[in-house]
Amino acid sequence: MTTxxxxxxxxxKIAVLLRDDLEPWQRLNxxxxxxxxxxxxxxxxxGESYADADGxxxxxxxxQPVLVFEGTKEMLTAAHGRALSRALPCAVxxxxxxxTGNDRDNRAAVRAVPKDRLDPVGLAVYGARNAVDKVLKGARMHP
Structure with a gap:
C-alpha cells in the first residue's frame, strides 16, 4: 500500500542532452x-491538468522530472546514434x-542531411531508465 x-x-526517464558549447539563450531555446x-x-x-485554489x-x-545533461559535440553524435539504434522516442x-525561423524550414533543414551527418546540438529522449542511461553514457548533469 502506498501513501x-x-x-x-x-x-x-525524460532526458535532454545539450552540447556544452551553446550560449545560455540557445540552451533554453x-x-x-x-x-x-x-x-x-x-x-x-x-500528467493531469492543474488548477489553483480558485479553480x-x-x-x-x-x-515526471526532465533531467538536463551536457556533453561534447562527439558525445551528442554518439548519443544520437545510440538513441536511434534503441528505437527510443527522440527529438533532435x-x-x-x-x-531557420519556423517549423517548415526546421523540418526541411533536418530532412536535407542524412542521419549520420547531422550536427546535433541537442537531443531529447524518453524511455526505460536503463536504456536512456545507456544513451547518455558519459554525459554530465547540466550545471
Whole structure:
C-alpha cells in the first residue's frame, strides 16, 4: 500500500542532452523545442491538468522530472546514434535550426542531411531508465 507521502519513483526517464558549447539563450531555446515533441509521441509522459485554489485551470505538464545533461559535440553524435539504434522516442535539434525561423524550414533543414551527418546540438529522449542511461553514457548533469 502506498501513501501520499512516499516518494514517486519512475521506471522511465525524460532526458535532454545539450552540447556544452551553446550560449545560455540557445540552451533554453533548444530545451524548450526538444521537449515539446515528447508528449505527442509518448502521451503517457503528460500528467493531469492543474488548477489553483480558485479553480483557475492550467495546462498539464510532464508527470515526471526532465533531467538536463551536457556533453561534447562527439558525445551528442554518439548519443544520437545510440538513441536511434534503441528505437527510443527522440527529438533532435541540429545546428542548422539556429538559422531557420519556423517549423517548415526546421523540418526541411533536418530532412536535407542524412542521419549520420547531422550536427546535433541537442537531443531529447524518453524511455526505460536503463536504456536512456545507456544513451547518455558519459554525459554530465547540466550545471
Amino acid at each position: 501520499e507521502n512516499e516518494p514517486v519513483r519512475f521506471d522511465t 533548444v530545451t524548450a523545442f526538444l521537449v515539446s515533441g515528447l508528449g505527442t509521441e509518448a502521451p503517457e509522459v503528460i 483557475t485551470a492550467y495546462l498539464p505538464m510532464f508527470r 535539434f541540429t545546428s542548422d535550426l539556429f538559422t
